[in-house]
Amino acid sequence: MKKIFPLQCLLLMTLLFACKPERLAVPSEPLKDIKGSWQVIKATRNGTDLTARFDFSKFRIHFSDSTYTIDSLLPFIVSKNGKWAFDDPQYPFYLSFTIPDSTARSPLLYPVTGGQRNIIITFSPGCTANSYQYTLKRVN
Amino acid sequence: MKKIKKYFKEHPSYWWKVPGIILLLVIAGCSITIDSIDQPASVNGGDILPVTLHVTINTNDVRTAKFMVAVLVPKVWKAAQNGVITFTSDLTSGDQPMTVVPAGTPAPNGNGLDWPTYLTQKIGNGGNLLNEYEWVAFYSNSAYSVVGNKTYTVTVSIRMKTSVDNLQFKLGYCVANSSDGLSDPQYYSSYFPGCFRVNGEGDLIDFCNPQLAVVDPRTSLDNDIVTVSFDGGVAPTALDNASQVYLCVKGYLTSGDSITVCSQNADTKMESLGLNRWRKDIWPRGLFHLNEEQHLARLAYYFTDATGTIKVGYGGGADPFTYTFKCQ
Structure with a gap:
């Protein structure tokens, strides 16, 4: 009996200290990265698809860390080069374009299509009653 | 009578159909119609367009519902903000106010569609050739109870402020109730009086031709x-x-x-x-x-x-x- 008691104690101690709460690192949402050049792959005006009817092929927008430049301007949310920003870099719902005298903001969708991130922005370059939606795809 | 009795004696299986036919007559007996309409042929841009609808409702069933009136108008009129609709009837006393049904509110029996969309699908666009039209629906502020086998006369007064635009448009009107919606033609009535002219400013916007x-x-x-x-x-x-x-x-x-x-x-x-x-x-x-x-x-x-x-x-x-x- 005397021999068994220490053994039991040892077993009990082992059981008590063998388990400890597992510290799981909470995965953090990555910052959304839109750096690079983007082209229009779909465009609608008031819901009407204009993609095949109007030449969007030359339009490019190049995003860097905080600035953007536009090639071959078309009706767009802004008509000059400037700065861009997300409302929330992790969970962006809006994309802002700032030029020296004003800021324009578009609702932002960021879907994955065909394994690639697209950007969908909505804006009114002319009358506010006319709503345009451009789907942009990164140019490889 | 003897002939009827003899008929059913010879065709006993037809007896069960009698209550069904009576029930069908009762259900099918409800109706609402726009009998006539008072509308000027034209107004000047920016003026108030006064319209009166003369409506008859025949009931064969007890029902409590709100009265619905919808107008088909050019979007540029912004009728939801600029339209006023009231009605009088032999069921009510005095002018009864109506309020715009907020966009997105599902129409009854409309499969989730709101009134403007449901009206466009069911009633159409009245033959307007430009797509800048809209249905705007109004509900009575109160719900009303009707009894069966009664005829009610309703006079609807519509006053819409037109825009200054120079246009021709085929106006449309629809009446229904908040219970049955447009689920069956007996429950609603529509009326398109033809091409209406606003003598306004600028190029003519012709929805008609x-x-x-x-x-x-x-x-x-x-x-x-x-x-x-x-x-x-x-x-x-x-x-x-x-x-x-x-x-x-x-x-x-x-x-x-x-x-x-x-x-x-x-x-x-x-x-x-x-x-x-x-x-x-x-x-x-x-x-x-x-x-x-x-x-x-x-x-x-x-x-x-x-x-x-x-x-x-x-x-x-x-x-x-x-x-x-x-x-x-």
């Missing part, structure tokens, strides 16, 4: 993408046999200067849609190579053949079609 040339969107600025369409099927023109059609357009700037783009090239070539219909999408700022300070006030345009010698203008004649850049 097919047009040789149409610009979409109807309201835009020079930084919009604008679709110019030519429908040669509307009337014979000098371009009836043209295999290619081009846009010839003069842009008038807000500064008073003008720029003409009238070369027959890829920038002005129109896309054939068949049946002598043609279309061109333009970005005016790009087409006229405007700088930041330049802005277009209006366009004057023709359609030409590939040589540029045949020109078709307004009504097929020598005057240009016109389009003014503006927002609502």
Whole structure:
């Protein structure tokens, strides 16, 4: 009996200290990265698809860390080069374009299509009653 | 009576159908109709359009519901903000107010569609040829109980402030209730009195008659993408046999200067849609190579053949079609 008691104690101690709460690192949402050049792959005006009817092929927008430049301007949310920003870099719902005298903001969708991130922005370059939606795809 | 008894004696299986037929008669007995309408043929732009609907409701069932009146109007009128509808009836005392049904509110038995969408699907657009129309639905502020086998007379007063725009439009009216919606023709009634004219300002916006040339969107600025369409099927023109059609357009700037783009090239070539219909999408700022300070006030345009010698203008004649850049 005397021999068994220490053994039991040892077993009990082992059981008590063998388990400890597992510290799981909470995965953090990555910052959304839109750096690079983007082209229009779909465009609608008031819901009407204009993609095949109007030449969007030359339009490019190049995003860097905080600035953007536009090639071959078309009706767009802004008509000059400037700065861009997300409302929330992790969970962006809006994309802002700032030029020296004003800021324009578009609702932002960021879907994955065909394994690639697209950007969908909505804006009114002319009358506010006319709503345009451009789907942009990164140019490889 | 003896003959009826004999008939059912010979056809005993028909007895069960009698209550069914009676029930059907009761259900099918409900009806609502717009009997007549008082509406002027025209008003001046910006004036109030007064309309009176004379409605009869026959009931064969007990029902408690709100009364619904909807109007089909040009969007530019903003009838939800500028329309006032009341009614009197032999069920109520005094003017009964009505309120716009908020957009997005599902219509009864409408499969989740709101009233404007449901009305467009079920009743249609009244034959208006431009798509800038809308149904605006109003509910009575109160719900009313009706009893079976009664006839009610309802007089609806509609007062809508028109916009200053110069237009022709086929107005439409619909009455129903908040319980049955448009689930069966007996529960609603619609009325389209024909083409209505507003003598307003600017180019005529004609919803009623097919047009040789149409610009979409109807309201835009020079930084919009604008679709110019030519429908040669509307009337014979000098371009009836043209295999290619081009846009010839003069842009008038807000500064008073003008720029003409009238070369027959890829920038002005129109896309054939068949049946002598043609279309061109333009970005005016790009087409006229405007700088930041330049802005277009209006366009004057023709359609030409590939040589540029045949020109078709307004009504097929020598005057240009016109389009003014503006927002609502």
